[in-house]
Amino acid sequence: MQKRDSLNLVGAACAAFPSWGAAEETLSLSMIGLALLGIAVLTSLSVWLIHYLGTMAFRRLQATISRLPIAAAIIRRKDGKLFYANSACQALLGVSKVGHRYYYPEGIGTHMVADVLRPLQLGTGFENVEDTLRISDHKSIRVLISGQLLSYRLQSAWLLFFTEPAKPGSPTVQLEQRIFQRVLNSLSELVYFQDKAGNIIGTNKAFDRFWRGRREEGLIQGDPTGVEETPVIHTWTTAPDGSSRLLETNKTTMTDEEGQVMGTLSISHDVTDWHEMQESLKQEIEKREVTEQILAQRNTLLNSILNASQDPIGLYNEHGVYVGCNEPFARVLGFQAKELIGKTARNVIDPEMLQEFYQSDVKVLKEGLTVKTDAYVILETGEPVWYEIVKSPYRDPTDGSAGVLLIARDVTERKQAEQQLADAIMELQELSFVDSLTKVANRRSFDEHLRKLWHSHMREQQPLTLILCDIDSFKAYNDNYGHQQGDHALQEVAQVFDSVIRRETDEVARYGGEEFAFLLPNTPLSGGETVAQKIHDKLADKAIPHGYSGISDLMTVSLGVATMTPMPSQDYGELIAMADKALYKAKAEGRNTTRLMAEQDEF
Structure with a gap:
């Protein structure tokens, strides 16, 4: 216009x-x-x-997150879509990666994640919010979640961190401690723990063998919690066989859930051979400035040392051009040593990994620091290997140019031990929320789920429905068929109940003995009545024989259904009491039936 x-x-x-x-x-x-x-x-x-x-x-954000030892993920704020998850998050939550996309495990959906984050939308960040994530129908994990809002691809997103809480003194934690100690004892490194006063509170077998009869020599002197300036300490000492050994000790502060210092964890590695080789290489490089003839002779010696080492060793200048290496180093990059010399790092290393390497090279070349990092590599044979990489600065005596000396050490066994420990902890976490006989949620899981749903429904003023279920004449079944057959019947009934619920937020749990409970969030009383009828129908279809029931020749159940919209003045114990009252009426009126009770009904 x-x-x-x-x-x-x-x-x-x-x-x-x-x-x-x-x-x-x-x-x-x-x-x-x-x-x-x-x-x-x-x-x-x-x-x-x-x-x-x-x-x-x-x-840049992905490169930073991918190196974190704790689980981290980027999730779209408006609907919970998963944009990215690092390797620790994939291991902890079961996240899978297909191509460049990330997918939740079967038990976690975008709606579930959005529901968890919705109460936290008011601020720009939060810390240590405890929640239970249901990985699958038979597996849940308890986590502490911390988050920070950020902009990702012009969209508002959460950067989330997940850690696992533990309750000291519980049978599960005691079992975790035993497994943890067993894993520690399998390590060749020397490990010990100190409290705030510097007293030893725990060691592994390698530490005890090395320092037998002279335990105090193995302790790092000074304030046990003041390790910020010197987290890595090198100490020369004498081994039990009388040889002189160099120990590299990593000392880390241990804190509790409130961030208070509890003590320190110290891990010592025997790096004598590695240190001597590194020093030898440095000395040979520095001596190259004498003469061309001496330089050539010492280059021969350097090559001999490189070729004698089983650890990957490489040298490249400030422009990223490889000027020396041994065969193990070249093999990691998919080359032979003679093929690799003269090539640049950007032509042989994956771009994402190259970015990580570049950041550490800056510290070595510009600040003259020795930097230690870890790298995960899959060789051409398909074998996965973890390397601990140390980069040190060197200067070429012929032209004065700076460069990097890289020495890698295979630490795959140590990483596998750490993974075994993580797997064991995840398995124990699953056992703590699942009934061992029926494989549905246990009473502990039910109580925790009900507590969370009660508070969320109070905020949203939505109806919460509870169904309590009792197997009719189950004592007579056990007395006549035997307890082994009774356990089998409980397993079959649990499978029927588990097939009834469809939504991810619904839960069926073994409440105790032959009693089960169904939690149905955002469900009115009519919805609970529909689910109750499905329970009766599917159990009838299962047709479990019960010749001692007195009600039917098949196994039946009595159901009590109760619905409440929680108010601040109420407690979820009232919902349980209403459902229990309805169940009592169902059993009193002949069993194999359902009775309903809402808030307006007479209690």
């Missing part, structure tokens, strides 16, 4: 001044075309720039 008005004005002007009107009209149309073309170009450049900056920001 604006363009047509402009043309009308131009036409009027041409009519008034016929001598130059036609030329003026042509000039105006050309200017409008150029203006539109300029706007289109600027718009395209803006879109490209925004996309490029967003991509670079995500790569």
Whole structure:
């Protein structure tokens, strides 16, 4: 419309001044075309720039998160869609990666994650919110969640961190401690724990064997909690066989859930051979400045040392060009040593890994620091290997250029032990919330789930329905068929109950003995009645024989259904009491039936 008005004005002007009107009209149309073309170009450049900056920001964020030892994920704020999960998160929550996409495990959906995060939307971050994530129908995990809002690909997203809480003194934690100690004893490293006063509170077998009869020599002196400035300590000492050994000790502060210092964890590695080799290499590099002849001779010695080492060793200059390496180093990158010399890192290393390596190279080349990192590599044979990598600065005596000396050590066994420990902890976590006989949720899981649902429904003012279930004449079944057959019948009934519930937020739990409970969030009383009828129908279809029931020749159940919309003045114990009252009525009125009770009913 604006363009047509402009043309009308131009036409009027041409009519008034016929001598130059036609030329003026042509000039105006050309200017409008150029203006539109300029706007289109600027718009395209803006879109490209925004996309490029967003991509670079995500790569830097992903590179940082991928190295974290704790589980981390990026999730879209509005609907819980999973954008990214690091390897620790994939191991903890069972997240899978297909191509460049990440997927929740079968028990976790985007709606479930959105429901967990919805109460936390008011701020820009939160810390240590405890919650239970249901990984699958038969597996749940208890986690502490911390989060921070950020912008990801021009969308509002959560950066979430997941850790596992533990309750000291519980049977599960005691079993975890025994497994943890067993794993520690399998390590060749020397491990010990100290309290805040510096007293030893725990060691592993390798520590006890090495320091037998001289335990105090193995302790790092000084304030046990003041390890911020020197987290890695090197100490020369004498081994039990009388040889001189160099120990590299990593000392870490241990804190409790409130962030209070509890003590320290110290892990010592015997790095004598590795240190001597590293020192030998450094000395040979420094001596190259003498003469060309001496330099050539010592290059021969250097190559001999490189070839004698089973650990990957490589040298590259400040431009990333490889100037020396042994065969184990070249093999990790998929080359032979003679093929790798002269190539640049950007031509042989994956771009994402190259970015991580570049960050550590800056510290080595610019600040002159020795940097230690871990790297996960899959060799050409398909074998996965974990390497502990140490980068040290060196200077080429021939031209004074700076470079990096890289020495890698295979630590796959240690990483596997750590993974075994993590797997054991996950298995124990699953056992703590699942009934061992029926494989449905146990009473502990039920109580925790009911407590959370009660508070969330109080905030949202939604109806919460509870169904209590009792197997009719089950004592007579046990007395006549035997307890082994009784256990089998409980397992079959639990399978029927588990098949009734469909929503991820619903839960069936073994309440105790032959009693079961169903939790149905956001469900009115009519919905609970529908589920109760399905329970009766599916159990009848299962047709479990019960010749001693007195009600039917098949196994039957009595159900009590109760619904409440929680109020601040109420407690979830009232909902349990209502359901229990309804169940009592069902059993008193002949069993194999369902009775309902809502808040307005007489209690």
